[in-house]
Amino acid sequence: MIRDSLTGLYNHTHTLYLLDQEIVRARQKNQPLCFAMIDIDYFKKVNDTFGHPIGDRVLRSLSMFLKQRLRKTDHIGRYGGEEFAIILPNTRLSDARNVLNEIRERFSELQQPAGDREFNVTFSCGVAAWDNNSSQTLCENADRALYVSKEQGRNCVTLADN
Numbered sequence: 001m002i003r004d005s006l007t008g009l010y011n012h013t014h015t016l017y018l019l020d021q022e023i024v025r026a027r028q029k030n031q032p033l034c035f036a037m038i039d040i041d042y043f044k045k046v047n048d049t050f051g052h053p054i055g056d057r058v059l060r061s062l063s064m065f066l067k068q069r070l071r072k073t074d075h076i077g078r079y080g081g082e083e084f085a086i087i088l089p090n091t092r093l094s095d096a097r098n099v100l101n102e103i104r105e106r107f108s109e110l111q112q113p114a115g116d117r118e119f120n121v122t123f124s125c126g127v128a129a130w131d132n133n134s135s136q137t138l139c140e141n142a143d144r145a146l147y148v149s150k151e152q153g154r155n156c157v158t159l160a161d162n
Helices: 012-029 043-050 053-067 093-109 135-151
Strands: 032-038 074-078 083-089 112-114 116-117 123-129 157-159
Touching: 012 032, 012 074, 012 083, 032 043, 032 053, 032 093, 043 053, 043 074, 043 116, 053 074, 053 083, 053 112, 053 123, 083 093, 093 123, 093 157, 112 157, 123 135, 135 157
Parallel strands: 123 157
Antiparallel strands: 032 083, 032 123, 074 083, 112 116
16 A cells, blocks of 8 residues: 555655655766655644535645646655655756745635635645755755745745755
């Protein structure tokens, strides 16, 4: 079981396995690598206001959105709850920021249906560049950058200072 049953994305464990593999490849080929963490803003409020089935639909909506807009060589995982992880092989930090910012802007414009109502959802993102460090350090750096995005008011992409 390497897939999340709700979204069809890679699960947490397999995502970390893929990250380790991509670090080996980046080291061998001397290529850049980025890792991003995404967290849906105010997701608990979505579940509390519209119910868990609508919350699940939002999770599936974001996962499909990411699959459509990222490259086939990128790896997308559901990290847990409303958190997603993205591995961007052969990608510089500035390019990762630009791509994820574009996805963030477009996703925030999507109308999410909830019965006779519609609402919008945003996400916060933290991105870290691999700097010959471990996968754990790379994850921690992206996670710290994600928390900066949350502290700065959400709905933004923050780059980690390695």
